[in-house]
Amino acid sequence: MATAEEVTNGEVARAFHLMADLLELDGALRHRIMAYRRAAVRVAGEERSVAQLARAGRATDLADIGDALAAKIGELVETREIAALEKLAARVPRGLAAVARIGGIGPARARALWQEADVTDIESLRVRAESEEGLTAVSGIGPRTAESIRSQLAGLAAGQEPEPRVSIGRALPIAERLVADLGALPFVERAEIAGGLRRGAPTAKDADLAVATSRPREVAQALADHPTVARVLSRGAQRCVVETHIGLPVELRLSPPASFGNLLQHLTGSAAHNTRLRERAAGMGMSVSEHGITAADGTVTTHEDEEGVYAALGLRVIPPELRRDTDEIARAAGGGFPELVSVADIRGELHAHSTWSDGEASIAEMAAAGRTAGLAYLVITDHSQSLGFAGGLTPEQVADQWSEIAEVAASERRLRLLRGTEVDILSDGRLDFSDELLAEFDWVVASVHSRLNQSPERMTSRLARAARHPAVDVIGHPTGRMHGRREEAEIDFDELFAAARDGGTALEINASPMRMDLGAGRARAAADAGVALTIGSDAHSTSGFALRRYGVMVARAAGLIPDQILNCRPWDELAARRAARLDAA
Numbered sequence: 001m002a003t004a005e006e007v008t009n010g011e012v013a014r015a016f017h018l019m020a021d022l023l024e025l026d027g028a029l030r031h032r033i034m035a036y037r038r039a040a041v042r043v044a045g046e047e048r049s050v051a052q053l054a055r056a057g058r059a060t061d062l063a064d065i066g067d068a069l070a071a072k073i074g075e076l077v078e079t080r081e082i083a084a085l086e087k088l089a090a091r092v093p094r095g096l097a098a099v100a101r102i103g104g105i106g107p108a109r110a111r112a113l114w115q116e117a118d119v120t121d122i123e124s125l126r127v128r129a130e131s132e133e134g135l136t137a138v139s140g141i142g143p144r145t146a147e148s149i150r151s152q153l154a155g156l157a158a159g160q161e162p163e164p165r166v167s168i169g170r171a172l173p174i175a176e177r178l179v180a181d182l183g184a185l186p187f188v189e190r191a192e193i194a195g196g197l198r199r200g201a202p203t204a205k206d207a208d209l210a211v212a213t214s215r216p217r218e219v220a221q222a223l224a225d226h227p228t229v230a231r232v233l234s235r236g237a238q239r240c241v242v243e244t245h246i247g248l249p250v251e252l253r254l255s256p257p258a259s260f261g262n263l264l265q266h267l268t269g270s271a272a273h274n275t276r277l278r279e280r281a282a283g284m285g286m287s288v289s290e291h292g293i294t295a296a297d298g299t300v301t302t303h304e305d306e307e308g309v310y311a312a313l314g315l316r317v318i319p320p321e322l323r324r325d326t327d328e329i330a331r332a333a334g335g336g337f338p339e340l341v342s343v344a345d346i347r348g349e350l351h352a353h354s355t356w357s358d359g360e361a362s363i364a365e366m367a368a369a370g371r372t373a374g375l376a377y378l379v380i381t382d383h384s385q386s387l388g389f390a391g392g393l394t395p396e397q398v399a400d401q402w403s404e405i406a407e408v409a410a411s412e413r414r415l416r417l418l419r420g421t422e423v424d425i426l427s428d429g430r431l432d433f434s435d436e437l438l439a440e441f442d443w444v445v446a447s448v449h450s451r452l453n454q455s456p457e458r459m460t461s462r463l464a465r466a467a468r469h470p471a472v473d474v475i476g477h478p479t480g481r482m483h484g485r486r487e488e489a490e491i492d493f494d495e496l497f498a499a500a501r502d503g504g505t506a507l508e509i510n511a512s513p514m515r516m517d518l519g520a521g522r523a524r525a526a527a528d529a530g531v532a533l534t535i536g537s538d539a540h541s542t543s544g545f546a547l548r549r550y551g552v553m554v555a556r557a558a559g560l561i562p563d564q565i566l567n568c569r570p571w572d573e574l575a576a577r578r579a580a581r582l583d584a585a
């Protein structure tokens with residue numbers, strides 16, 4: 001553990017993220033912005049104290065940290081400031097970073113708000129939102145985004161800024177490590193992740209943990225002493241809040257084993273789900289809390305597990321990902337839930353990159369990793385020619401790649417290796433390869449990677465045109481959102497779903513934790529509209545197949561079963577489906 005005065009890794013990461021945000025708001029070159037973002041992620045994921053490494057002159061030991069960035073870390077550690085950051089902050093309104101954190105805005109739209117509407121902070125955004133001109137006159141902001149911004153502003157008190165949120169891809173691994181280590185203590189009966197992370201929410205402002213023990217003080221001490229923890233923020237008899245080196249707050253709640261089910265249920269939420277549950281309990285003359293269920297006569301019953309809590313209210317237990325106040329309580333009171341899709345149901349991977357474009361591993365390495373991950377088939381889908389910065393392939397390079405795929409495939413017995421592409425959807429909805437070439441692939445993912453700020457009408461017709469193309473099997477990361485960086489494009493989803501259903505094209509649930517796109521609500525709506533879905537890991541390295549689990553969380557939150565996910569089916573079915581669509585064209 002670092003001393004209380006030392007700069008934490010989270011603070012270094014936040015400074016770098018702020019630097020990247022301000023550079024982006026300032027319109028800086030992409031590679032400079034990316035250098036700070038990469039460094040921030042690296043620092044945030046480091047378990048050693050980066051401040052102490054910097055004091056020892058060893059910050060450049062870390063990957064992605066060169067001399068210039070190491071000097072900035074040194075500056076921050078010594079003076080608590082970075083001169084370049086201060087200089088930039090003097091030019092770009094500092095309040096704009098908070099504006100960018102509002103869902104639906106992000107850096108690009110915040111810059112447009114600043115330049116076109118003189119918005120410099122949350123308060124001037126509020127004024128503009130309530131003005132006659134409103135927000136929709138600003139580039140890239142349509143009526144739905146404007147409405148969402150207005151409702152988020154209404155939820156913020158005067159002077160309050162939206163809290164920074166950490167992607168589930170960074171928060172969950174830390175929470176899992178803490179739960180494993182606390183769960184291994186001899187005096188701990190159970191340790192579980194709760195809160196939004198357990199529900200599979202894409203971002204979290206903190207990690208909630210629940211532990212069953214009769215010795216709460218010792219458990220809190222073990223958390224405070226954990227190597228991932230930078231400092232203790234507060235500590236009580238049943239609760240301990242710490243901050244980890246990545247800047248993620250962790251809230252540990254402790255209960256005796258007899259009422260652990262009540263605590264876990266309460267902490268898993270969501271708030272709206274718990275409110276509904278309390279309403280139901282009140283209707284039955286009972287009240288629910290994290291300590292137990294109180295009957296009309298005042299007797300309190302506690303439950304060791306969540307099944308007991310829900311059963312006491314006449315309900316089947318609800319999968320955590322569904323506890324979001326949609327229709328889950330009515331379903332739990334009725335027939336219950338089908339077996340939702342799980343990672344084990346996924347048979348093949350339909351979206352993965354190699355060193356031929358912007359991946360980190362060769363085709364042979366990806367095939368070996370896919371086999372180890374238990375995949376029956378793997379489609380290599382490198383980028384197409386117009387995506388220069390990601391090493392997109394020309395048709396000639398595609399032909400060379402096919403030879404290599406054939407070679408590797410010949411030596412792979414258990415894994416079926418297939419020829420795919422992630423073809424760019426150009427700004428007018430045409431595709432980046434000829435129809436003849438596209439028909440030759442085994443599988444085609446079509447995605448938008450540029451010009452994401454088109455008007456809703458153009459973006460919708462662009463995606464719908466691609467979705468109707470007979471050689472396109474699936475639209476990759478359909479809305480283009482990336483957490484903390486880019487909000488979803490404003491699309492007419494009814495029109496996109498109709499085009500996908502009529503064209504027989506699937507929509508992807510991209511599993512990269514930065515994307516998780518489609519999200520749960522949209523994936524549910526797509527399935528209800530009769531659209532098939534896929535879960536794509538979008539692996540860019542051999543460890544990337546493990547990201548499937550984030551896509552599975554989205555699919556579960558959408559209430560989807562294996563039958564609704566194409567890559568839960570054998571390859572031959574998918575190949576037949578593709579052949580039939582190409583034949584019909």
Ligand SMILES: [Zn+2]
Binds near residue numbers: 422449476
């Ligand atoms: Zn992509």
Ligand SMILES: [Zn+2]
Binds near residue numbers: 538
């Ligand atoms: Zn991709």
